[in-house]
Amino acid sequence: MPVKLPYVEYEAPTTMAEAVDLLAEHQDEASVLAGGQSLIPLMALRLARPAVLIDINGLSELVGVSVTDGTVAIGAMTREYVAEDSATVGDTVPLLAAALPLIGHDAIRSRGTIGGSLAHADPAAELPAVALALDAEFVVRSRAGERVIPAADWFEGYLATSRRPDEILAEVRFPAAGPGTGVAFLEVARRHGDFAIVGLAVSLTLADGVISDARLAFAGVSDVPIRAAAAEDFLSGERPSAELFAEAARRATAGLDPPADLNGSSEYRKQVAATLVRRGLQAAADNAYERQ
């Protein structure tokens, strides 16, 4: 049962330089506090016991959306509701825009941040699947400088990323969707806003009626988000059809061994995953035709 938060020191830097100095000092004794929509519950449940909270809500330099040469850079402290309302995000990263309304509930998105969700790395959450599907890049900063980490190397395990204890996630870079790209984010959850039992991010690019690029990433089927590489390779170069998507669903889920919990058995999750692949591919193809 959750109780009052445990005793914790609190620092509220106002610049990135101060923030990385504090992290260098406290290392893994510290937790970075972004929107707090996951960290605060973990503290209430005593699943996280940081000695120091480094609150980066004062770092206005980490807020905002900018587009440069086909890359959309989103500051880590950009609130989820701000990204959800952003016409730029809707136009340039439609898969992210499709996933954002499914995160938690309205009040959660008021505080929750893009970077916070991706640094928390819950494998059932929406944004990790989106970032993995789109091969997003994670920009982390420390006193030693900056590293850029591809999404494929970011998610290391349950709530674990390749961010080092002295690093802060500063920015996430997404490739802007080109012409002919359709997207869908589907999930099955107990009620709107709950964590997905299974979620699926799909991006399909069509050129002259043929699939030139297919991207599928699952949430909720492993301890990290999972790309369906076998299905992606199978789809590439083919023309969309119900038969094609049914076979892609079989290939996408053949190697899955999802976890079981009170929301569903492993077999159930696998079945749901296959259904989501069929529906998601069709929805993304329909969306691609609309956007052409």
Added chain:
Amino acid sequence: MREVTVRVNGAPRTGSVEARKTLADFLRDDLDLTGTHIGCEHGVCGACTVIVDGRAVRSCLMLAVQAAGSEITTIEGLATAQPQPTSPDRPPGAGLGTLQQAMWDSHSFQCGFCTPGFVMQATAYLDAHPDAGEQEIREALSGNICRCTGYQSIIDGVLLAAQRSREA
């Protein structure tokens, strides 16, 4: 201890808190605003929802120190006058805001524990989406739990408020 000053329901309020104190506990324990209810204390039930700088937030998932300088509205800030006992010359709900009155008229609540959270979430949502329909309202309120399961009458009340606001 840290000094925190916020504006609550239009008035400046100051308190001295430990960093670990949530906004929910600050409102209730330090500012005596016990209309904000605490249910699950980890962001699942929605009972502690308040409005911070125009957005509905869970006050159990925000530290009091993080609210410094914010404009906060709690359930106590919605009525134009303190509710009074009903009498023949005072109709039920005198002084209530539009949403509160509509929920009263729709018998939206049973035990009332979840009421402040639902009302604050619905207030923030209707302010931003005055033309919301039933499906949107259901989704907007999906993060608030009523253990009496009186959801239908809650939705009815919010829809009635939206309709009255549009007609006003």
